[in-house]
Amino acid sequence: DAMVIQNPRYQVTQFGKPVTLSCSQTLNHNVMYWYQQKSSQAPKLLFHYYDKDFNNEADTPDNFQSRRPNTSFCFLDIRSPGLGDAAMYLCATSRGGQGTDTQYFGPGTRLTVL
């Protein structure tokens, strides 16, 4: 089945230690998104890629970076995680193009910062 995969599902890191979260998709979608979701809150868009074009949200901290080496994969790098970065990180994809398309989400990676 075509799907969005996130690895790992649970990640524990230490304060200040860089961490990378992974997302892959078999939908061949043009657009890939990264969201941060803290407890009891709605998902918050960090950035997205349309093909290779990177689009950062204005309020996304510089501590968060992303890479998309090819259509299938997208990575979220947190350069120096703080306690406030503990959250669920959700990856989503959509086809992109005219009109709109549904965003399909992966299962998420729950990040704990010690």
Place this chain on the structure above:
Amino acid sequence: AQKVTQAQTEISVVEKEDVTLDCVYETRDTTYYLFWYKQPPSGELVFLIRRNSFDEQNEISGRYSWNFQKSTSSFNFTITASQVVDSAVYFCALSSGGATNKLIFGTGTLLAVQP
């Protein structure tokens, strides 16, 4: 500015009861899209439905139904004969479309279905 309001923070019902989750949106766009997502305790956001602004036809899918009313800027979601497996957080979202289809989420409604 675009905004989605889900006034119900938490709802608790007993199994087999019907329940309606409210969603009110604000937008100045003439073309827009509305979504409902379900987020069970596992965390994954599961797509339920998309509705285009030019299509006010209501939709029914099994026990789920959606009532879209442009006159009141509402897109409400009803679960008939609720089940324990319906327990989740439900998010309503709005998009103006475009190439990147940015979603504006409501704050979500936590639905607890008691056996």
